[in-house]
Amino acid sequence: MSSQSFNVGRIRHADYDASLRRLDLAFDDGRIRSYRHVPAEVFRRLCQAPNPATFWEDRIAEEYPESDTRQTQGTEDVRRRLDDLFDR
Numbered sequence: 001m002s003s004q005s006f007n008v009g010r011i012r013h014a015d016y017d018a019s020l021r022r023l024d025l026a027f028d029d030g031r032i033r034s035y036r037h038v039p040a041e042v043f044r045r046l047c048q049a050p051n052p053a054t055f056w057e058d059r060i061a062e063e064y065p066e067s068d069t070r071q072t073q074g075t076e077d078v079r080r081r082l083d084d085l086f087d088r
Contacts, residue, residue: 002043009053016043023064025056035064 002016013026016038023038023046042059049055 004047006052009051011052011056014043014046014052016040023060025060034067035060036067038064 002018004014004016006012006014010028011025012028015024015026016022017024018040021037021039023035023043025033025035027033038060042064046052046055046060
């Protein structure tokens with residue numbers, strides 16, 4: 001698996017599994033978006049893009065199927081936030 005971190009834009013981290021051709025993108029809001037059937041060349045170009053978020057919008061978001069979008073927050077964090085909300 002290949003990984004790349006970013007310091008610019010909304011995308012913070014990208015993981016690419018060449019055997020599955022799956023690209024996982026971690027965004028600054030905690031959301032992770034997974035895309036299937038992504039060629040290695042697209043991952044390489046994403047990593048070299050001056051603005052990865054713009055590249056994602058233009059070349060990935062509508063081109064490749066998205067699967068199992070999820071949040072990075074753990075269940076304990078969610079439980080704590082709900083408890084705080086309801087003063088438990």
